[in-house]
Amino acid sequence: MTVRAIGGLAMLNVLLAGLGWAVLSAFRPETTRRELLRLAGVAYLLGVATLMVALTVLIVLGIPVNLLSTILVGVALCAASALSARRRHGRSAAPASIPAVSIWSGALLALLAVILEAVFRKGRLQGLIEFDGWDSWGPRTKALYHFGHLDPHFLAGLPGGSYPPGLPALLATGLHAIGSADVVTLHLEYWFLGAGFVAAVFGLLATRVRPLLLLPFVLTIFVLPDIRSRSVDMYGDLPLGFLVATAALLVALWLDERRTWQLPAASLLLAAAALTKREGVILAGCVVVAALAASSGRIRSAWPRLVAVFLAALGATLLWQIWLWAHALPGNGPSGGLHFLTDGRRGWDSLHVVTNNLFTFDLWLLSLTIAIAAVALCLLVRAWRLALYFGVLIVTLILGSTVILWSDPNLQLTDVNVVSRLVGTVTLTVVALTPLALQRAWDGGERYTTAAAPRRPVWQVGLAWTLVATGAIAYPTSLLADGGARFPKDADCIHAPSGEMGVLVVLGHPSSYGGAALLRTRAFSTGLGTVETVQDGCGKLRVSIAATSRANGEDLVRRARAAGLPANLEAVPSA
Numbered sequence: 001m002t003v004r005a006i007g008g009l010a011m012l013n014v015l016l017a018g019l020g021w022a023v024l025s026a027f028r029p030e031t032t033r034r035e036l037l038r039l040a041g042v043a044y045l046l047g048v049a050t051l052m053v054a055l056t057v058l059i060v061l062g063i064p065v066n067l068l069s070t071i072l073v074g075v076a077l078c079a080a081s082a083l084s085a086r087r088r089h090g091r092s093a094a095p096a097s098i099p100a101v102s103i104w105s106g107a108l109l110a111l112l113a114v115i116l117e118a119v120f121r122k123g124r125l126q127g128l129i130e131f132d133g134w135d136s137w138g139p140r141t142k143a144l145y146h147f148g149h150l151d152p153h154f155l156a157g158l159p160g161g162s163y164p165p166g167l168p169a170l171l172a173t174g175l176h177a178i179g180s181a182d183v184v185t186l187h188l189e190y191w192f193l194g195a196g197f198v199a200a201v202f203g204l205l206a207t208r209v210r211p212l213l214l215l216p217f218v219l220t221i222f223v224l225p226d227i228r229s230r231s232v233d234m235y236g237d238l239p240l241g242f243l244v245a246t247a248a249l250l251v252a253l254w255l256d257e258r259r260t261w262q263l264p265a266a267s268l269l270l271a272a273a274a275l276t277k278r279e280g281v282i283l284a285g286c287v288v289v290a291a292l293a294a295s296s297g298r299i300r301s302a303w304p305r306l307v308a309v310f311l312a313a314l315g316a317t318l319l320w321q322i323w324l325w326a327h328a329l330p331g332n333g334p335s336g337g338l339h340f341l342t343d344g345r346r347g348w349d350s351l352h353v354v355t356n357n358l359f360t361f362d363l364w365l366l367s368l369t370i371a372i373a374a375v376a377l378c379l380l381v382r383a384w385r386l387a388l389y390f391g392v393l394i395v396t397l398i399l400g401s402t403v404i405l406w407s408d409p410n411l412q413l414t415d416v417n418v419v420s421r422l423v424g425t426v427t428l429t430v431v432a433l434t435p436l437a438l439q440r441a442w443d444g445g446e447r448y449t450t451a452a453a454p455r456r457p458v459w460q461v462g463l464a465w466t467l468v469a470t471g472a473i474a475y476p477t478s479l480l481a482d483g484g485a486r487f488p489k490d491a492d493c494i495h496a497p498s499g500e501m502g503v504l505v506v507l508g509h510p511s512s513y514g515g516a517a518l519l520r521t522r523a524f525s526t527g528l529g530t531v532e533t534v535q536d537g538c539g540k541l542r543v544s545i546a547a548t549s550r551a552n553g554e555d556l557v558r559r560a561r562a563a564g565l566p567a568n569l570e571a572v573p574s575a
Helices: 003-027 033-038 040-061 067-087 103-125 132-147 152-156 166-178 188-205 211-220 225-229 237-257 262-274 280-294 296-326 344-358 367-380 384-407 416-442 458-472 474-481 513-526 550-562
Strands: 503-508 531-535 541-546 568-571
Touching (some): 003 040, 003 067, 003 262, 040 067, 040 166, 040 262, 067 166, 103 188, 103 211, 103 474, 132 166, 166 188, 188 237, 188 416, 211 416, 237 262, 237 280, 237 296, 237 416, 262 280, 280 296, 280 384, 344 416, 367 416, 384 416, 513 541, 513 550, 550 568
Antiparallel strands (some): 503 568, 531 541
C-alpha cells in the first residue's frame, strides 16, 4: 500500500462519478448544477453500475478486460451519454451554492464524517480475509487483472465460480488503477461504494425529508453492528445491498412523483445488482412486485414500465447464464432445480431464521421494527401508496431471502454469518426508505416540500460549518499527531535471518506472475531445488527455495549467483 496506490484508486472513483454524471444527464437532461451536486452519490453508483454491465458484456464477448479496453468503453459511454443529453436539450444549469446548515445538522454531518473516516481507516489496513474473499472474490479479481478473461476451467474448480463477474471486473479495474495486485489497498473500493451509497440516500431525500429526521438514518448505515463489522470485507453482499436499496428508493419516488429518469436509473442499478451476485435478480423481482402492488390502480400506465425494470435485471442475468451454458458450466439456479420446494421443513426453518436474524438487536439494532412502525403510521394518515409499497417490499424481501436460503442446501441455517450477509440487503433497504415514510406520516400524508431556508445569523452558519470541518479533519489530524500515516515498504517484507531460525533462499520479489515464472524457469534449469512462489505481503511475489539450514542456504546462494541468478538469504516469515 502506497500513497500513489490510494491516489490511483481515488482517481478511478472520480472518473466513475464522471461517467455516472454523464449517464444521469442522459436520463435527466434538465438537471442543474445544484441538483448534480446533490445527486452526486446517485451519479457515482450509476457510473459503477454502467461500468459493471459494460465489462460483463466484454467478458461474455471474449474481449480482454484490461486498462485499454476499460478506458475505451468508458470514453464511448460518456460520449454516447453526452450526445443523448444534448439532443434532449436540458435546461441551463443553475450555479451551485453553499446550503444554510443549522447547528444541529452540522453536528450530525460532523459525526457522519467521523464515521466515514473510521471506515476508511479500516479499509486502508484491511487484509484479504478467509472464506469467500480468499476463495472466490479475490481469485476472480486477480484472474481478470492478470489475464483479462475468466478461464472456464479455473471457474469450474472455484467456490462460487458461477457467480456473475460484474464486481470482480470492477475490482480488477481498481487493481489497474492501483498499479499492482495490491488487495490491501483494494479494500478501499468498498469504502468508496459505501460512501457513494450514503451520499445517494442523502441526496435523494435531502429535499423530501427534514434534515434532522434524515441524518440519523444516514448515520445509522455504518453504525449497524453487522454492517460495521464487514464494511470493507471483499464480499459481494454489501455492494449488492447498496445497489438494490438505492434502486428501491428510486422506485418509491417514481411511484409518487413519476419523474421520467427515476425508473431508467433504477433499471441500471438492478441490472448491476444481478451481475453482482446471483440472488440479485430475485431481490430485483421483490422490488418490482412491491411496486406493482402499489400501482395496481394504474395498471396500463405503470405496469409495463415496471416490468421493463425487472426485464433489465433478468436480461443481465441471462447474459451471464448464456456464457455459462456455452462453456458447459453449472448455472446460477438451485443445484437441484426446483426440488427444494418439496422440503417444506427447511423452507419453514429458513423463514424463521431470516425473520429472527432481522430482529436481532446486536446485528441490526431496531431498524426493521422502526420500519414496520413507519408503515403503520403511513396507514394511519392514509398515505396508501407509500405504505403499500414499503410494506409489501419488506414482506417480499423477507420471502426472497427465505427462498435463497431454502434453495441452497449447502448454506447452513445455523451459520449466523451467512444469514446476516444474506439479509443485509433487507436492512439497507428499510433504512433507506424509513425516513421517507416517517416524513410522510409526520406531514399527514402530504408530500413534504422544502420551505425557504430561514436566514440564520452569520455566527450560527459559521459554527455549523466549523463543526463539519472539524469532523472532516479529525482523522488526518490524528494521523499527523502520531507522526503521519505509515505505509509498508518493500524492506518491510524482507527479514534478515538470525540465529537458527528457518531460512529461505530468495531469488527475487517480482511484481507480476510473469516475472515470477521467468525466475522459476531459470531456477529449475540450474537444479537448485523446489522453487515456490507466494505473495510477500507488500504487494509483490516472493520466489524462493527452502533451505534445510543456514549453511545449506549459504551454499544455495553461491550456486544461484554462479548461475547468474540474484539470490539472498531471508528469514522464513512468521505466520
